[in-house]
Amino acid sequence: MKFNSWYLSSFLISFFVLIPIITVFTSFFESTSNYYEILKNTFLIEYIFNSVVLLISVLILTFLLGTGTAYLVSFYKFPGSNFFKWTLILSFAVPPYIYAYSLTAFFENYGTAFTILKSLFGDANYNKSIPKFDGMFGAIISISFSLFAYVYILVRASFLYQSQNLIDLGKNLGFSKFKSFYKIILPAARPAIVAGLSLVAMETLAEFGAVDFFSINTLTTGIYNSWITFDDLAFANRISFFLLLFIFSLFVLENLSRRKAKYHFNARGGFKQKEKFKLSGNKSFFSIHILFFCIFYELFISIKSNVILDTKISRKLI
Numbered sequence: 001m002k003f004n005s006w007y008l009s010s011f012l013i014s015f016f017v018l019i020p021i022i023t024v025f026t027s028f029f030e031s032t033s034n035y036y037e038i039l040k041n042t043f044l045i046e047y048i049f050n051s052v053v054l055l056i057s058v059l060i061l062t063f064l065l066g067t068g069t070a071y072l073v074s075f076y077k078f079p080g081s082n083f084f085k086w087t088l089i090l091s092f093a094v095p096p097y098i099y100a101y102s103l104t105a106f107f108e109n110y111g112t113a114f115t116i117l118k119s120l121f122g123d124a125n126y127n128k129s130i131p132k133f134d135g136m137f138g139a140i141i142s143i144s145f146s147l148f149a150y151v152y153i154l155v156r157a158s159f160l161y162q163s164q165n166l167i168d169l170g171k172n173l174g175f176s177k178f179k180s181f182y183k184i185i186l187p188a189a190r191p192a193i194v195a196g197l198s199l200v201a202m203e204t205l206a207e208f209g210a211v212d213f214f215s216i217n218t219l220t221t222g223i224y225n226s227w228i229t230f231d232d233l234a235f236a237n238r239i240s241f242f243l244l245l246f247i248f249s250l251f252v253l254e255n256l257s258r259r260k261a262k263y264h265f266n267a268r269g270g271f272k273q274k275e276k277f278k279l280s281g282n283k284s285f286f287s288i289h290i291l292f293f294c295i296f297y298e299l300f301i302s303i304k305s306n307v308i309l310d311t312k313i314s315r316k317l318i
Helices: 002-027 035-040 044-075 081-093 096-107 112-121 135-160 164-172 177-188 190-206 209-213 219-229 233-258 281-317
Strands: none
Touching (some): 035 044, 035 219, 044 081, 044 281, 096 112, 164 177, 190 219, 209 219
């Protein structure tokens, strides 16, 4: 009876979760308006191209940020390592479109960066030297810094539970630290990396606020326009179906490429607690500044977003 109750509750929860997916699938066969013909002859290729470029770029950057920071705080000990391992999760606190607003406000002409340079070095035309984060590049940066914590959390958990036996094996084979990371540590964390990147991929393809702010046409823009502007819910569901199918295809390909590979220990005695390497000198300085940049960027964006929101509220009240 206990098993049946758990089975029934799991089935009901799964059913409610599947309702939106079932709705999208059934709407695929409904008739659509003329918006499909308009989009097919105008912006459809641009929507697909921008979505693919955005997805690939964000996946690469979030992989580098999430895996790199997780490796530093999991395998090395340096001043502030315990502080950084928790504060790196702060990227979840700010959505991508707030990152987009704050990033643009900081680097725009006569923005915050201009004000800082002017106060430090006096009057000059600093706008020529200040980089501009707009368009596709700005969207990639905003979305990546908002979502890399998905990869960081899962990969860090995987790194923490990797056995010291793996590292010792690399030493016995004469591997350098980089080769041990590339050949042993990183492949062992593959399921966590794939899970984190899968979440990032779904969030990226569903993102509307940041891409709309930077005026980038993606498939999400097509869904929004077909539903809100042209009142064609069937075609919006059809585009959503193709997005779901694309993500599902990625899952299947990754599963097939994994084959029968195992990433866990069956024996209880096979795990040996990992030892952290102590960094000092230039390596410690370099690691601290990499992590500090990520934390500073997150804290700055959080403060900047609050200032922007307070300014908008004040203007409405006035």
